[in-house]
Amino acid sequence: MSVSVEDLENFIVNAQPELETIKRELSAFNIFNVLGVQYREIRHSNFLGWLFDPNESHQLGDIFLKDLFKLIREVSNSCISSEKLVSLLLEDLSQTIVHRESENNIDILIINETLDILICIENKIHANYSSHQLSKYYQYIEENYQEITNRVYLTLTPFESHNHLDFTDGDKYQNINYNQIIDVIKGNESVINKALPTVKESINQYITMTEKNITFSSKETKLAQEIYSKYKDEINFIINSRSDFKGFKDVLWKYVEDGHLEGYQLSHKLKTTAIVRILPNNEELKSLFRKPEFKSWGKDYFFCLEIFVEKSVVWIKWVFGNIGDIEKENELQVVKTKWYETMKSFDIFKHRDVKLYNSKSTFNYPGVCWVKLFNEDDFINEGISVLDLFKKRFEEVHHEIIQPWQKECLQKLKVLK
Numbered sequence: 001m002s003v004s005v006e007d008l009e010n011f012i013v014n015a016q017p018e019l020e021t022i023k024r025e026l027s028a029f030n031i032f033n034v035l036g037v038q039y040r041e042i043r044h045s046n047f048l049g050w051l052f053d054p055n056e057s058h059q060l061g062d063i064f065l066k067d068l069f070k071l072i073r074e075v076s077n078s079c080i081s082s083e084k085l086v087s088l089l090l091e092d093l094s095q096t097i098v099h100r101e102s103e104n105n106i107d108i109l110i111i112n113e114t115l116d117i118l119i120c121i122e123n124k125i126h127a128n129y130s131s132h133q134l135s136k137y138y139q140y141i142e143e144n145y146q147e148i149t150n151r152v153y154l155t156l157t158p159f160e161s162h163n164h165l166d167f168t169d170g171d172k173y174q175n176i177n178y179n180q181i182i183d184v185i186k187g188n189e190s191v192i193n194k195a196l197p198t199v200k201e202s203i204n205q206y207i208t209m210t211e212k213n214i215t216f217s218s219k220e221t222k223l224a225q226e227i228y229s230k231y232k233d234e235i236n237f238i239i240n241s242r243s244d245f246k247g248f249k250d251v252l253w254k255y256v257e258d259g260h261l262e263g264y265q266l267s268h269k270l271k272t273t274a275i276v277r278i279l280p281n282n283e284e285l286k287s288l289f290r291k292p293e294f295k296s297w298g299k300d301y302f303f304c305l306e307i308f309v310e311k312s313v314v315w316i317k318w319v320f321g322n323i324g325d326i327e328k329e330n331e332l333q334v335v336k337t338k339w340y341e342t343m344k345s346f347d348i349f350k351h352r353d354v355k356l357y358n359s360k361s362t363f364n365y366p367g368v369c370w371v372k373l374f375n376e377d378d379f380i381n382e383g384i385s386v387l388d389l390f391k392k393r394f395e396e397v398h399h400e401i402i403q404p405w406q407k408e409c410l411q412k413l414k415v416l417k
Contacts, residue, residue, distance in 0.1 A: 061093075276307040295325050313375040
């Protein structure tokens with residue numbers, strides 16, 4: 001179906017309230033997203049272990065643990081008998097101990113020896129099980145906790161999954177998913193609302209983050225799905241009209257190779273998918289980085305500026321090469337580390353546009369820092385060709401960052417040569 005200007009105008013006008021709602025929800029503060037832990041299994045395990053521990057600082061006792069028992073019973077009658085479930089729900093669970101990644105690397109291990117119950121949970125969000133992982137945990141518990149009669153083995157995944165059955169001893173496990181866990185938590189809303197303000201906020205933010213990033217069941221996700229269902233053609237047209245800079249890489253390569261990037265040359269004529277490697281055409285500077293003994297990139301220079309041409313962004317990286325001479329690897333690494341650490345301390349890299357890497361010098365390709373040249377928003381706002389935008393932005397970076405960097409190189413790296 002073709003999309004007209006009128007179709008797009010109607011989409012913008014009619015969907016505006018819903019789009020504003022989605023934008024507001026996506027930009028809402030959430031500490032888990034701020035910390036970048038929304039996909040980290042260990043962080044989820046830590047939080048869930050904290051909830052399931054009756055003695056933890058949430059001060060909500062065993063309400064979540066008892067609901068976990070109910071969930072386990074729903075998943076499989078063989079895990080916990082009805083008589084055992086009733087007994088557990090009537091008991092004080094304060095003697096329960098919750099281990100989080102601390103005993104044999106099991107993600108969550110819940111043990112109450114007094115009440116004769118053990119729960120082993122292996123948490124997987126995006127990664128798969130290693131070949132003997134489930135068997136390792138199963139054998140460990142079978143050998144060390146024989147005195148506990150009720151031993152429950154669970155896999156926790158974003159959605160229902162039986163992938164564990166493909167692995168050794170995987171048939172000993174039952175699967176639960178994050179939708180079920182969130183239902184367990186939300187089922188205690190009235191209790192959560194009476195909790196300490198920080199506890200209430202933490203739990204609610206965890207629910208929001210998980211529904212948004214793991215189960216895709218948040219209200220903004222559902223609203224987006226409704227909008228897409230109604231305006232599928234218009235949205236697909238917009239998506240397909242996005243900028244794609246990948247084709248610019250060959251243009252840029254030819255532009256530099258033909259000498260049009262004034263003051264620069266290709267440092268390594270290696271045609272890769274997205275990278276153009278250059279150095280300022282300054283003989284004194286190039287002599288500093290000309291170290292054939294390193295065999296970096298299989299060429300003479302052990303350092304270069306890499307221009308990355310990706311789908312929606314073009315950026316430049318200051319990077320040292322690999323050490324291709326395996327026999328002299330340790331000896332050359334000492335030299336490279338000295339150069340790397342010296343350059344990383346340059347004053348120019350305090351510039352507001354420079355992003356320093358937190359990594360250290362390695363045998364391979366340690367980056368010092370990077371600078372964004374432009375992205376698709378810049379391209380749309382400027383209204384000029386990709387090549388013209390590159391020339392404009394690169395010229396700015398050249399004067400503000402690369403020229404001062406060259407001066408520091410000639411001042412501070414000469415003593416290392």
